[in-house]
Amino acid sequence: MDERIVEGLVDLGLSRYEARAYVSLFQQEPETAEGVATAAEVPKGRIYDVLNALTERSLVRSDDERPKTYTVVGAARAVDRLLETRLDELDEQRVDYERTAERLRRSLSSLETDESDAGFSTSAFHHDEARELLLDRFEAAEESIRIVVDEATARTEGDEELDELLRRRVDEGIEIRLLLVDAAERGSELNGEGFDVRVVDPDRQPEHRFAVIDGAEACIEVVRPVSPDRLLAVVDFRNNQPARELAETFEALWDAATPAEQGA
Structure with a gap:
């Protein structure tokens, strides 16, 4: 598995298990949860949470068969969705940081003393x-x-x-x-x-x-x-x-x- 791709997906907001599961599905799909867990080296006790998270992000689809199998959304659409989500998160963080900075300005200003007599x-x-x-x-x-x-x-x-x-x-x-x-x-x-x-x-x-x-x-x-x-x-x-x-x-x-x- 190409760890550079995994690291890129992690940078865009996926957990490491999610990234490995997503990449493994690209290499072999459709695949069962058990097959994904084995290929991606994700603990079997965690694999359904991982695949459900990817499904909620609209990065993975599943069928209604038994056992259920999973496929991936195309690379370009998946990366665009991850990027859009990440940028939205960063915008929210920026707004939070700006609010924090404004509160700090007011708080620190209130601590300033009159230096008129202090050289x-x-x-x-x-x-x-x-x-x-x-x-x-x-x-x-x-x-x-x-x-x-x-x-x-x-x-x-x-x-x-x-x-x-x-x-x-x-x-x-x-x-x-x-x-x-x-x-x-x-x-x-x-x-x-x-x-x-x-x-x-x-x-x-x-x-x-x-x-x-x-x-x-x-x-x-x-x-x-x-x-x-x-x-x-x-x-x-x-x-x-x-x-x-x-x-x-x-x-x-x-x-x-x-x-x-x-x-x-």
Whole structure:
């Protein structure tokens, strides 16, 4: 018996005994329950339960003779039925998971404490981990996101994911300001989509890319010296002096900046 076929049927929802019985009937049908049990190596005490289960799935048919014999439904129809059933089960599981996730969001949110007086700093190293920290903090914003954007940012791998996240956050009511250093063409793409975009004063360009979240949190991006489109690290400051200073720095740069449509 081809165990690869058995494993495939198991993946589509059959028990191992059901799969072996089904495959054995393909190799020799019609067959009695006893014959199936022998060929499929299914315990005789279990074979009727197995064949009844296959019949209920419309994968096997039986006659009214004594002893009863069994035949299989064609391969294509059988596999399609198994696949349809499996996908329906997965859809139900997905709905259950989504409900569980929503309950967890509400429950975990109720456990969150006010961090207004509790300073906190963390960091993530290497590009993927640093990028994930940055996206996570943008996702957590409740009111506003301020980002210094330079040409390297526009080239950064995964930038499409960033744009998609920011567009969704705008749709959710988050105020987003983009301060362009040397990528005005990027600003023109995003301008008019709910983003407020300005070009920084050339005499006041910051040395590092950074972002400010809700006016009380700031992320500094540290890029690789020879690959400025790859992150070396992201340092996240929350509710402490560095965060407040970076928030003030952004506002000062913003006030001195030029609207993108005028500076392009």
